[in-house]
Each structure stands twice: as C-alpha cells, then as structure tokens.
Amino acid sequence: MVTSTATPTSNGTKPHGFLAQVNRMFDAAAAHSDLDPGILGQIRACDNIVRFEFPIKRDDGSIDVIRGYRAEHSHHKKPTKGGIRYATSVNVDEVMALASLMSYKCAIVDVPFGGAKGGVCIDTREYSVDELERITRRYTFELIRKNFIGAGLDVPAPDYGTGEREMAWMMDTYNQMTDDDLNALGCVTGKPVGQGGVRGRTEATGRGVYYGIREACSYKSDMEALDLGVGVEGKSVVIQGLGNVGYHAARILQNEGGAKIVGLAEIEGAIYDPDGLDIEEVMNHRKTTGSILDFPGAKNIEESADALLLPCDILIPAALEGVIDRDNAGDIKAKIIAEAANGPLTADADEILNERGMLIIPDVYLNAGGVTVSYFEWLRNLSHVRHGRMSRRFEERNAERILRAVDELTAEDFDSKLLEGLIERIGFGASEQDLVNSGLEDTMAFAYDEVRVIREEKGIDMRTAAYCSAINKIGKSYTAMGFFP
Ligand SMILES: NC(=O)c1ccc[n+]([C@@H]2O[C@H](COP(=O)([O-])OP(=O)(O)OC[C@H]3O[C@@H](n4cnc5c(N)ncnc54)[C@H](O)[C@@H]3O)[C@@H](O)[C@H]2O)c1
Numbered sequence: 001m002v003t004s005t006a007t008p009t010s011n012g013t014k015p016h017g018f019l020a021q022v023n024r025m026f027d028a029a030a031a032h033s034d035l036d037p038g039i040l041g042q043i044r045a046c047d048n049i050v051r052f053e054f055p056i057k058r059d060d061g062s063i064d065v066i067r068g069y070r071a072e073h074s075h076h077k078k079p080t081k082g083g084i085r086y087a088t089s090v091n092v093d094e095v096m097a098l099a100s101l102m103s104y105k106c107a108i109v110d111v112p113f114g115g116a117k118g119g120v121c122i123d124t125r126e127y128s129v130d131e132l133e134r135i136t137r138r139y140t141f142e143l144i145r146k147n148f149i150g151a152g153l154d155v156p157a158p159d160y161g162t163g164e165r166e167m168a169w170m171m172d173t174y175n176q177m178t179d180d181d182l183n184a185l186g187c188v189t190g191k192p193v194g195q196g197g198v199r200g201r202t203e204a205t206g207r208g209v210y211y212g213i214r215e216a217c218s219y220k221s222d223m224e225a226l227d228l229g230v231g232v233e234g235k236s237v238v239i240q241g242l243g244n245v246g247y248h249a250a251r252i253l254q255n256e257g258g259a260k261i262v263g264l265a266e267i268e269g270a271i272y273d274p275d276g277l278d279i280e281e282v283m284n285h286r287k288t289t290g291s292i293l294d295f296p297g298a299k300n301i302e303e304s305a306d307a308l309l310l311p312c313d314i315l316i317p318a319a320l321e322g323v324i325d326r327d328n329a330g331d332i333k334a335k336i337i338a339e340a341a342n343g344p345l346t347a348d349a350d351e352i353l354n355e356r357g358m359l360i361i362p363d364v365y366l367n368a369g370g371v372t373v374s375y376f377e378w379l380r381n382l383s384h385v386r387h388g389r390m391s392r393r394f395e396e397r398n399a400e401r402i403l404r405a406v407d408e409l410t411a412e413d414f415d416s417k418l419l420e421g422l423i424e425r426i427g428f429g430a431s432e433q434d435l436v437n438s439g440l441e442d443t444m445a446f447a448y449d450e451v452r453v454i455r456e457e458k459g460i461d462m463r464t465a466a467y468c469s470a471i472n473k474i475g476k477s478y479t480a481m482g483f484f485p
Contacts, residue, residue, distance in 0.1 A: 018097035018321050024347040026100070029467030032458055035475040043103075043474045046096045047114075048072045050146050054138050059128050068139045070118035070148045070156075073099035076477045079152050080116035081106065081189075081371060083159025084139075084166065086132075089320060090119035097321075098159075101342050101364055102371065104470035109368040109447045111375045116154050118143070124161050136166050140173040149174060151186030151382060157374050158190040160320065163244060164202065167191045186381035189374035198377040198387065200436035201370075206248025207437065208369015209340045210257060211444035213314060216336065216361050219452070226335040226359060228313055236274070236312040238263035238334065240304075241319030242283070242292070245340045245367065249316060250279045263301075263310040264292055265319075270307035271298040309333060317344035324349040332358070339363040354461050362463035364470065365451055372443045376436055387432045 023044060030040045049071040056064050069092060072080040082102040085094075095117045103115030120139055124132060143149040149156065149170075158167060167190045174180070174187045191197035200207070214232050217223060223230050237259045239246050253259040260276040268291045271277065277298060286292050293300050301307055308315065308324060315334035317323050321343030324332065329349035337353060338361045339345065345353065345360065353360055380387055447469075455465035 017093040018343055019093045019100070021322075021343060021347045022097045022100050025350070025463060026104075026467055026471075029464045029471055032460065032464070032468055033471050033475065035471065035479075039475050039478050040471070042478060043074070043076075043471060044100070046071055046073045046099060047075050049092065049096060050143075050148055051092060052142050052146070054142060056131065056134050056138060058131060066135055066138070067121045068118070068142060069095045069120075070116065070143055070146075070154070071095040071099035072114065072116045072148070072154055074103040074114040074474065076103075076474055076481070077106070077112050077114045079113060079150070080154045081111075081113035081157065081374065082116035082118070083157045083190075083370075084162050084170075085117070085119035085159040086122055086124050086161030086166075087119065087320070088121060088123050090121040094321075095119050098342055103474065104364045104467060105368045106371055107470040107473040108365050108451065108466055109372050109443050110473075111368075111371055113155070113371070113375070116156075117159070118148075118156060119159075132166070133169055136162075136169045137173045140170045141177060144174060144177050149187055150178075150180060151183035151378070155186065155374075155378060156188045157370065158244065160243070164190055164192045164195075164197060167197075168195045171195060183382060186378050189377040189381075190370075191377070196377070196381050198373065198380055198436055199431070199433040200440070201373045201377055202244065203248040203252070204373035204436070204440060205245045205340070205367050205370035206250075207252055208372065208440055208444050209245065209249040209316070209318075209338060209366055210252040211369070211441050212361055212366040212448060213253070213336070213338050214257060215445055215448035216338075216359065222359055225357070228335060233258035234260060235314055236260050236262045237314045237316060238265070238272075238307055238310045238312040239316045239318055239340075240265040240270075240307060240323065240344075241317070241341065242266050242286075243318070245370075246316065246318030247279070247283065249318060249340055254279050259314070262312055263307050265301075265304045265307035266292050267304065269293045270301035270304045270310075271295050272301055272307070272310055273298040314338055317341050320344070322346055324353075326352060329353055330356075332356075335359065336361065339366050342367065350463060360461065360463055362466050364463070365447060365466045368447065369440055369444065372440050373436055376439060387435045 026044050051069050053065055053067050056066050058064055082099055098117035099115050102117055106113045148154050167188045170188045171191055175184045185196035190201055193199055217232050220230050237253055239250050250261055254261055261279055262274050263272045271292050282292055282295055285295050309331045311333045314336045316338045318340035323344050325346040326348035329352035336359045342363050451466045451469050454468050455462055
C-alpha cells in the first residue's frame with residue numbers, strides 16, 4: 001500500500017496526462033482570482049490517495065492480482081464524494097484528475113462535499129458476475145481498512161463500469177464489516193431503491209445533462225452567435241457512449257426535449273441517420289444483435305471515433321476522457337459540445353474549439369446531476385426518511401382543509417376525486433421521483449445562472465467561468481475555516 005499526498009510521478013502516470021489537463025484548466029481560471037496563491041495551491045492539491053493490490057480467486061481456481069485506488073482530493077468539506085470506476089484506464093493520474101473534477105463540480109452545484117474518486121484497473125468483460133462481486137467486496141474491505149469509506153468520511157457512487165449492483169455489494173460489505181449500523185446506508189450512493197437508493201438516481205446524470213443543455217439553449221444571444229434557434233426542440237444530436245449517462249441523456253433529450261438523435265457511437269462502431277434514430281429501438285436492436293451496427297435505415301460507421309466528426313448541432317461525448325484532442329478538434333462540426341463524460345476534451349482541444357467559436361458546456365457543471373441526486377440519497381439515508389413521506393400527509397390534510405373551507409362544499413358532497421385533482425393541480429403530495437427531479441432541475445438552472453453571470457462579467461468561456469465559480473466557493477471555505485494548526 002502507498003499512502004501519499006505527493007503529486008504522481010511514477011506508476012501509471014502519463015507525462016501529460018489527465019491531471020495535467022485538469023490543472024491547466026484550473027490555472028486558466030485561477031488567473032482571474034484574487035485569492036492568495038497559497039490558498040489556490042491548496043484548492044488544486046490532492047489531499048490524500050491510496051493505492052493497493054489484492055489477490056482474487058477466479059472461477060477456474062487461478063489467482064489474479066487486482067489494483068485499486070481511491071483519491072480524496074479536497075477535505076474542505078466532509079464527507080468526500082465521488083464514483084468508483086472499473087476500467088483498464090484506471091491509474092493514479094486518472095483518479096486524481098477525476099477527484100479534482102469532483103471537488104469543483106460539488107462546489108459549482110452547492111453540494112456540500114469534497115471531491116473524491118476511486119477505481120479498479122480491470123476490464124469488466126473479462127470477469128464473471130461472481131468474480132466482480134468478489135473484487136468489489138475485497139476493494140470495499142480495503143477501503144474500510146484504510147479509512148477511505150463511511151457516511152461522514154468518504155462516500156463512493158457509480159461511475160464508468162459500475163452501477164447500483166456494485167453499490168449494493170459495497171454497502172453490504174460495509175454493513176457486515178463495521179459497527180456503523182445507524183449510518184451504514186449512507187456509506188455509498190447510487191444504490192438500488194430497495195437498498196436505500198432514491199428513485200431518479202440512476203438517470204440523474206443523464207437528466208442533469210438534459211437540464212444543462214436546455215439552459216444553454218435557452219439564451220438567444222448564444223444561440224444566435226451559433227446560428228441556431230432557441231430551445232432544444234429539433235436540434236440534431238450525436239452521442240458517444242450509450243451507458244448510464246449517454247443512454248439516459250439521449251432518452252430524455254429525445255422524449256422530453258424533442259431533440260433529434262442523428263448519430264450514436266459505441267465500442268463496436270457508430271450509426272448515423274440524418275432523419276433521426278429512435279433511442280429505444282436502437283437499444284433493443286443492440287440487445288437482440290449485440291451491436292448497434294446494421295440498425296435498419298441507418299448508415300454504419302465502422303470507426304466509432306469518426307462519429308465525433310458527424311455534422312450535428314450538439315455533440316455529447318459520454319464515454320471516457322481525452323476523446324477530442326488537438327488532432328481531431330479542427331474537424332469537429334458540432335456547434336455545441338456538451339461534456340457528459342468527465343474530461344472528454346484535452347486542454348488543447350478546448351482552446352481550439354473555443355477559438356472556432358463553439359459553445360462548450362463543461363463537465364464540471366454538466367454532469368453534476370449524479371452527485372446532486374447522490375446528495376439527496378445520502379440525506380435520506382442519514383435521516384431515515386423517504387423524500388415526500390413526511391410532507392404528503394401534511395399536505396393532503398392541508399388540501400382537505402382548503403376544500404372543506406369552500407362554503408358550498410358540504411361534508412356529504414366532499415369528493416376524494418376533487419381532492420386528488422387539487423393535490424395534483426397545486427403539486428401537493430409529490431412523489432419521491434418528482435421531488436428528486438425538481439430538486440435536480442432547480443440545482444442545474446441555478447448553477448448555470450451563476451456560471452453565466454461570471455462568464456459575462458469576465459468575458460471568458462463557460463469552462464473557465466465554471467472553474468472560477470468553484471475556486472471562489474472553495475476558497476471562501478478555506479479562508480473562513482483557517483489552517484490547522
Ligand atoms: N454514472 C454517473 O453517474 C456519472 C456521473 C458523472 C460523470 N460520469 C462520467 O460519464 C462517463 C460515462 O460514465 P457512465 O457511468 O455512463 O459509464 P457506463 O459504463 O455506464 O457507460 C459507458 C459507455 O461508453 C461506452 N464506450 C466506452 N468507450 C467507448 C468509445 N471509445 N466509443 C464509444 N463508446 C464507448 C461503453 O461501452 C459503455 O456503454 C464517464 O466519463 C464518467 O466519469 C458518470
């Protein structure tokens with residue numbers, strides 16, 4: 001085990017890797033800050049990182065050595081929060097970069113957590129479900145031993161390659177291994193609904209991506225500058241990655257926003273149809289045939305990455321980092337780049353696309369829906385009260401009182417249907433999903449507005465403005481609490 005606060009210089013670190021890209025973006029925003037350089041340095045630094053290896057018995061009896069990581073970027077607020085990634089790209093540089101993004105993201109949407117990220121360096125397709133469960137449980141056990149998990153300490157969530165299944169295994173392992181009975185449910189978020197999860201968490205990142213794009217498309221001056229109309233409706237969209245984030249973003253953009261999905265890219269290749277692709281039909285086709293290719297009416301694109309260059313209004317990279325770099329940035333035809341994935345643009349690509357006048361909605365803002373709803377889930381776990389449960393009866397009784405107060409309404413003709421109608425009309429007794437979605441919608445709209453004001457005041461691009469927002473808020477936090485000892 002290596003526990004260190006130093007910047008990575010060995011073992012998996014790329015010379016100009018992901019962390020260097022994130023720090024370059026941070027530095028561009030820090031140049032607009034009046035904060036003491038020492039405080040800026042502390043905001044940028046990764047507070048704690050752990051790397052460990054453990055053996056796992058495969059189904060055939062052989063042994064694999066698995067490498068895991070967890071980085072806690074910023075302890076200015078606790079717990080720290082961030083996903084667990086299962087991918088072969090996972091290394092110390094990647095988890096530190098992703099943990100930094102989490103700190104900035106939480107600050108931008110006013111979620112009171114520090115940033116963290118963890119991962120296991122595996123290709124999930126090479127392991128059975130039983131093996132994945134053993135890996136997840138052992139990884140969690142290592143986090144417990146090293147004090148890197150707990151409702152008040154550090155709270156993982158799903159990321160690339162993990163989902164609610166892995167979160168349930170993590171929570172159960174934590175529950176079995178610790179005495180933290182009261183708060184055990186809050187040790188991870190993104191759990192299944194029956195295991196302390198909240199309705200709406202699975203789709204939350206994709207839904208947040210939709211709300212963020214909708215905010216961006218609602219500003220006439222920005223749309224006019226791109227020669228586009230106001231609103232999401234009718235805009236053509238290309239999406240890379242049809243996992244949790246990409247699929248739900250596509251579905252909601254299509255069904256609620258009226259956008260036209262013209263291109264979809266997955267690992268096996270991409271498809272294009274300028275007349276529009278129905279996302280559910282494509283997913284069913286993939287389920288049946290094992291691939292999105294050969295979808296009826298669509299053109300196959302054998303080289304999946306070429307889909308990034310398709311003509312469209314909005315390009316949504318929703319897979320992994322660094323997919324748009326200085327080599328392909330000049331060929332991108334989309335007018336809006338909506339960063340659903342973390343770090344899909346290198347700093348060079350970011351500069352090139354900004355110079356070309358494109359509107360980039362940055363990851364640190366756009367994919368914050370997941371952590372926002374994770375916050376709701378965590379609050380629910382700590383309070384042991386389901387959202388909407390306390391308020392529903394109270395609100396129903398209020399509605400009943402209002403109805404009974406209407407003079408002409410006697411007790412005999414009191415009609416429960418009328419009560420239901422009133423409840424629905426004035427929004428009483430909202431379901432948990434309604435409460436979660438409306439909380440997420442407000443959060444995304446409010447944060448967009450804060451970033452927009454900074455962007456206009458300083459005359460800077462949206463990413464730099466979003467980082468400025470994060471730096472201001474985290475800087476305020478460090479300044480107010482002072483430095484120990
Ligand atoms: N899950 C969340 O709540 C969440 C929250 C914030 C940010 N993110 C970020 O969103 C991105 C995607 O995460 P996810 O949870 O949807 O992961 P996921 O594992 O559910 O899905 C990722 C999808 O991308 C596909 N993919 C991988 N490489 C590809 C390529 N080169 N071209 C096309 N498709 C490719 C995979 O096959 C998979 O279907 C990551 O950058 C992650 O950090 C996720």
